[in-house]
Amino acid sequence: MTVVLALRCADGLVLAADSQITEPDRGLSYPAQKLHGLGRRAAWAGSGSRAVLYDLEQIFDSQPETIVEAGDVGRALQTRVVPVLQHHYENFIEDVPGQEKSGSTPATYVLAAGYSDGKPFMVDVDPHGLIGHYEEIGFHAIGSGAPMAQQARALLANFRMNERPVEYGVLAALRVLDALDETSPTVGGPMDVCRITTDGADHLAPEDIDKARAEVRRWQDRERDVLDTLFG
Structure with missing residues (x-):
């Protein structure tokens, strides 16, 4: 199970994720980095196929500012995500002999969050290639x-x-992730949290999480x- 969440505060954004990967087909569970930087003022994370996410990481790492500085960040993400999805859909072998x-x-x-031209964005691209905007929500x-x-x-x-200030958002995001860690065996740490303001994206170190x-x-x-x- 994966959980990635984005939260908007009065002066910034928080993007946070657990780091446990579960592969029930092979009976495997292991930690992996799900949250990544996207230029100086944004970050992104993904849920789903590790093969797809690996390909997207290479693309996003090679042109982060081009994506964030686009007139429409959602479309810029969609343009890069959809061809990768299509490639893997076309080559996916559903039934393996034996x-x-x-x-x-x-x-x-x-899911990506950050600042583009001084304005906050929270955007996702789903498995159908559709874009969702959540900065107002x-x-x-x-x-x-x-x-x-x-x-x-x-x-x-x-x-x-x-x-409230973004520092409060960090606490809320961490509280949610830790609650899910307690209640679900397939959500696990270490937890990754990125605090984002117009000054930049700050990926919290383990001591900051503590x-x-x-x-x-x-x-x-x-x-x-x-x-x-409460009752006197």
């Missing part, structure tokens, strides 16, 4: 863990992260304190 039918497919989602998630991420986001909606988790614990302690005194 093996049980595999559940694997080349279907892949891509302020939240989006992809991957098989996306429904659970959406539920977690709804539970945190009263904190109005879209009205500091953020300490702040999440303080947040949870404060919630318990309020609940303890």
Whole structure:
């Protein structure tokens, strides 16, 4: 299971992902980098076929600023993603002689967030090549863990992260990922978090993640304190 989420705050964006890859056909589970830089002020992550995502990583790494500085970032992503999807769809062998039918497919989602010409964007391209824009909604998630991420986001909606500085968004994103890590055996760390403002994209180091988790614990302690005194 994969979960990638993007969150918009008052002064920035957060893109975050788990790092566990599960291949049920082969009974494998291992960590892998899902979140990548996209120029100086953006990042992207994907869910789905590792073969497709590998090809996309090579393309995105070779021309990140061209994508981000395009007049329409969604179309710029779509132009690069769709041919790769088509190639893998055309060459995918669904039935392999001597093996049980595999559940694997080349279907892949891509989610990118950042700033283009000073304006925030949160864009995904789905396995059909369709573009989705979520900067106005302020939240989006992809991957098989996306429904659970959406539920977690709804539970945190009263904190109005879209009205708070991006540092708060980092805590919310990490809290959601860690909650999914606790409840799903196929979501796992280490967690990757990228904090994005007009000044640039900052990929948090492990020690920064640890500091953020300490702040999440303080947040949870404060919630318990309020609940303890709620009825006087």
